Amino acid sequence: MMKIGIMSFAHLHAEAYVQNIKAIPDVEMIGFVDSDESRVEKFGRQFQVSATTDFEKFFAEKPDGVIICSENNAHLPMVEMAIDAGIRNICCEKPLATTLADAQKITALAVKNHVNLMTAFPVRFSAPVMEVKRQLQLGNYGKIYCFQSSNEGRMPAMYRKWFVDKELAGGGSLQDHLVHLTDLFRWITRSEVESVFAQSNQVFHHGEVDVETGGMAMLKFRNGVFASIDCSWSRPDYYPIWGGLSFEVITDRGAIQVDAFKQNLSVYHHETKGLSLVDWGSDSNQGMIDEFAASIRENRQASVSAEDGLRAVEVIQAAYESVASGKVVYL
Amino acid sequence: MKVGIIGTGFMGVTHAAGWAQTPAQICGFCAETTAEAAPLAKQYHSKIYTSIDEMLPEVDVVDLCTPTFLHAEQVEKAARAGKDIICEKPLALDVQTAVEMLAVCQKMGVRLFVAHVVRFFPEYAKAKAIVDSGKIGRPGTIHLRRCNYRPKKTVGNWFLDEQKSGGLLLDLSVHDFDYARWIAGDVKNVFSKKVSSMDPEAPIDYALTILTHENGTLSHITGGWAYPPPNFQTGFDINCDRGNIHWDSAETDPVHVLIRTDQDSPDVGLVGSHLIESPYTTEIKEFYDAIQNHKEARVTSVDGMKAVQIAAAARKSAECGEPVMIDSMKGEAA
Numbered sequence: 001m002m003k004i005g006i007m008s009f010a011h012l013h014a015e016a017y018v019q020n021i022k023a024i025p026d027v028e029m030i031g032f033v034d035s036d037e038s039r040v041e042k043f044g045r046q047f048q049v050s051a052t053t054d055f056e057k058f059f060a061e062k063p064d065g066v067i068i069c070s071e072n073n074a075h076l077p078m079v080e081m082a083i084d085a086g087i088r089n090i091c092c093e094k095p096l097a098t099t100l101a102d103a104q105k106i107t108a109l110a111v112k113n114h115v116n117l118m119t120a121f122p123v124r125f126s127a128p129v130m131e132v133k134r135q136l137q138l139g140n141y142g143k144i145y146c147f148q149s150s151n152e153g154r155m156p157a158m159y160r161k162w163f164v165d166k167e168l169a170g171g172g173s174l175q176d177h178l179v180h181l182t183d184l185f186r187w188i189t190r191s192e193v194e195s196v197f198a199q200s201n202q203v204f205h206h207g208e209v210d211v212e213t214g215g216m217a218m219l220k221f222r223n224g225v226f227a228s229i230d231c232s233w234s235r236p237d238y239y240p241i242w243g244g245l246s247f248e249v250i251t252d253r254g255a256i257q258v259d260a261f262k263q264n265l266s267v268y269h270h271e272t273k274g275l276s277l278v279d280w281g282s283d284s285n286q287g288m289i290d291e292f293a294a295s296i297r298e299n300r301q302a303s304v305s306a307e308d309g310l311r312a313v314e315v316i317q318a319a320y321e322s323v324a325s326g327k328v329v330y331l
Numbered sequence: 332m333k334v335g336i337i338g339t340g341f342m343g344v345t346h347a348a349g350w351a352q353t354p355a356q357i358c359g360f361c362a363e364t365t366a367e368a369a370p371l372a373k374q375y376h377s378k379i380y381t382s383i384d385e386m387l388p389e390v391d392v393v394d395l396c397t398p399t400f401l402h403a404e405q406v407e408k409a410a411r412a413g414k415d416i417i418c419e420k421p422l423a424l425d426v427q428t429a430v431e432m433l434a435v436c437q438k439m440g441v442r443l444f445v446a447h448v449v450r451f452f453p454e455y456a457k458a459k460a461i462v463d464s465g466k467i468g469r470p471g472t473i474h475l476r477r478c479n480y481r482p483k484k485t486v487g488n489w490f491l492d493e494q495k496s497g498g499l500l501l502d503l504s505v506h507d508f509d510y511a512r513w514i515a516g517d518v519k520n521v522f523s524k525k526v527s528s529m530d531p532e533a534p535i536d537y538a539l540t541i542l543t544h545e546n547g548t549l550s551h552i553t554g555g556w557a558y559p560p561p562n563f564q565t566g567f568d569i570n571c572d573r574g575n576i577h578w579d580s581a582e583t584d585p586v587h588v589l590i591r592t593d594q595d596s597p598d599v600g601l602v603g604s605h606l607i608e609s610p611y612t613t614e615i616k617e618f619y620d621a622i623q624n625h626k627e628a629r630v631t632s633v634d635g636m637k638a639v640q641i642a643a644a645a646r647k648s649a650e651c652g653e654p655v656m657i658d659s660m661k662g663e664a665a
Contacts, residue, residue: 201548203472204570230474234471
């Protein structure tokens with residue numbers, strides 16, 4: 001039986017991954033390790049999994065793979081620790097790191113130690129996105145000119161405070177929400193980002209946090225395709241869903257409009273006295289964790305790599321540079 | 332009030348219907364040929380003028396529903412004749428010309444109104460009122476979307492001629508540049524990418540523009556001639572620090588017609604509104620009232636000039652690949 005565990009429960013996605021791991025028949029969820037005692041206490045009980053603050057004890061379980069869900073700036077030490085403990089399959093939350101140097105180190109460590117390192121880009125496993133990508137790459141929708149896109153959401157401090165800590169998260173909404181669509185467009189166009197222009201502001205939750213809460217970026221790819229991304233935390237806490245990810249692809253034959261989180265029920269209930277959107281679409285996190293398990297089972301690199309994570313970090317860093325200089329930044 | 336309408340394309344037709352709802356008298360129409368002006372002249376029991384010079388002595392107000400490249404000359408003629416002027420958007424092809432047009436109107440003491448009709452669409456006007464009420468706070472990000480299909484060949488094919496229309500950014504996105512300014516104030520910086528700037532042979536056009544307003548608000552403007560006819564989608568999101576407004580034409584259309592037809596789509600896409608009073612009529616009525624009663628209209632000639640300024644900066648940015656400061660455009664206008 002394959003064993004998968006989680007390193008740190010700092011990231012909210014760990015809550016989903018626990019269920020995703022449990023849902024795979026030949027995989028044993030061995031629990032999680034976290035240096036934070038309160039999280040071990042709280043989430044161990046909530047998810048009924050083994051939880052410890054003792055990393056040695058966790059590694060002694062001999063996991064075949066780990067999923068790193070720490071604060072963004074702790075990804076590198078977590079990867080180092082896992083590799084030192086002999087782990088050769090690692091799925092790491094996005095963004096891969098908060099600095100270019102850390103992302104490069106993680107990528108180099110993975111290559112040097114022949115580690116199957118997967119960056120957690122769940123949008124690649126969204127059913128509607130996968131179908132559109134397939135049709136685009138088959139040429140059925142024509143030649144791609146550009147993308148207009150949005151990955152806006154609530155400010156995540158409502159789930160976890162560290163998301164708005166410059167040190168731990170590496171920044172605000174640009175750091176949090178630029179990566180998914182950047183990765184998606186690289187994946188669809190099979191081209192790398194050539195230049196980035198970005199602007200940010202702090203209108204949403206003004207005075208509550210030190211990081212940027214609003215941001216827009218324009219990417220240009222080497223093949224000439226361009227893409228705008230709104231990555232703002234522009235959705236209020238009482239928005240009926242966490243946020244969303246949508247894009248419009250423009251081709252020589254017209255347009256394809258994709259809303260990856262549109263498969264919802266509109267639910268009104270007495271408890272909230274309002275509207276809640278309840279997702280009934282295929283679970284993209286499950287698709288991603290299934291792929292991670294499959295890569296372990298088949299002893300291969302997962303379909304998303306450390307390098308994919310590194311490329312996205314390069315774009316985020318360029319976006320911050322552009323915000324600072326007001327100019328277009330070339331990669 | 333006696334009105335003369337110049338230009339009898341789809342905008343001339345629309346404005347005439349608006350004027351018919353006011354106490355003003357439509358004196359007549361002027362088009363490139365008398366044949367083009369004849370149907371409207373007949374419908375409104377008015378005259379056919381063979382030139383603007385022939386029309387000017389007989390009217391108080393001139394309504395210019397002509398292609399953009401003709402605006403400057405016609406505004407100047409009307410202003411020098413002392414006539415108040417309604418001018419279709421965009422006011423001019425470039426900032427310099429727009430500034431000169433404003434100057435001649437000021438000098439001659441005539442009023443100039445630029446028909447930025449989007450401000451008169453009730454969904455846009457209501458959203459503006461909500462923002463102005465202050466109850467949803469300050470705008471952080473704004474999205475304005477407007478996409479339809481490439482205009483078909485109209486008279487002289489001027490729409491598709493960048494030299495005559497200014498292309499997608501000046502002809503279509505200018506609506507939303509103006510609206511963004513109306514909501515969030517003056518713009519400091521413009522960055523734009525446009526398909527036709529990257530690939531002049533592309534069969535469609537589509538432009539994405541990021542505006543940084545002086546107050547820090549970020550606006551994202553999507554403009555496109557990219558959908559197959561007769562699709563026309565518009566929409567906006569105004570995200571503020573105390574609330575959000577969302578509107579999308581496709582989601583709120585109260586009527587969906589699913590009827591087989593052999594009919595061809597119209598030459599130029601126009602948004603259907605399903606309203607008792609067309610926003611174009613609301614607009615003409617407000618201009619009538621402003622002239623008749625010496626009042627301000629919700630859109631001024633300066634607004635029209637500044638919309639041209641943003642569009643010019645966007646066009647420049649799309650060509651050079653760099654952000655363009657509006658200050659630098661002021662320099663060009665001076």
